[in-house]
Amino acid sequence: MRKMMLAAAMVGAVGLLAGCSSGPKTVEVVVTNMAYKSKQIVLKQGETVRLVLNNRDKVFHDISIETIPIDVIAATAAPENAGHSHGDKEPDLHVAANPGEKGWIEFIPQETGTYHFICKEEGHLEKGMEGTLIVTADGKAPKQ
Numbered sequence: 334m335r336k337m338m339l340a341a342a343m344v345g346a347v348g349l350l351a352g353c354s355s356g357p358k359t360v361e362v363v364v365t366n367m368a369y370k371s372k373q374i375v376l377k378q379g380e381t382v383r384l385v386l387n388n389r390d391k392v393f394h395d396i397s398i399e400t401i402p403i404d405v406i407a408a409t410a411a412p413e414n415a416g417h418s419h420g421d422k423e424p425d426l427h428v429a430a431n432p433g434e435k436g437w438i439e440f441i442p443q444e445t446g447t448y449h450f451i452c453k454e455e456g457h458l459e460k461g462m463e464g465t466l467i468v469t470a471d472g473k474a475p476k477q
């Protein structure tokens with residue numbers, strides 16, 4: 334009986350915590366073995382999102398979109414890396430993470446559209462590190 338009451342109390346506490354979470358919507362992209370686990374990300378125009386790059390690989394990775402209208406709210410500092418070629422324009426959207434770490438960027442997508450994301454580390458795009466970020470008015474994937 335005592336155990337059951339404790340379990341009920343815990344369920345209640347968890348429910349309360351879940352109800353209180355008011356942070357931005359979080360979208361996590363995991364990287365392992367030179368590959369994004371998610372090749373398509375769908376976001377809602379005007380809705381704050383935290384895009385997390387979870388780097389479970391042994392080398393540095395990033396997510397970059399050259400041109401996308403966004404309002405950046407906050408982001409982790411980009412870790413040092415030598416992979417980017419100099420003279421490149423900074424991409425509008427960029428988040429990077431060292432091996433075994435996470436990086437994130439919080440932003441608001443301003444316009445609907447389909448945007449190509451890549452890893453800018455040398456040779457990674459050629460190995461398939463690319464995907465599509467789609468911004469729609471309702472945040473749902475467009476019908477095929």
Ligand SMILES: [Cu+2]
Pocket residue numbers: 393394395452453454457462
């Ligand atoms: Cu990469």
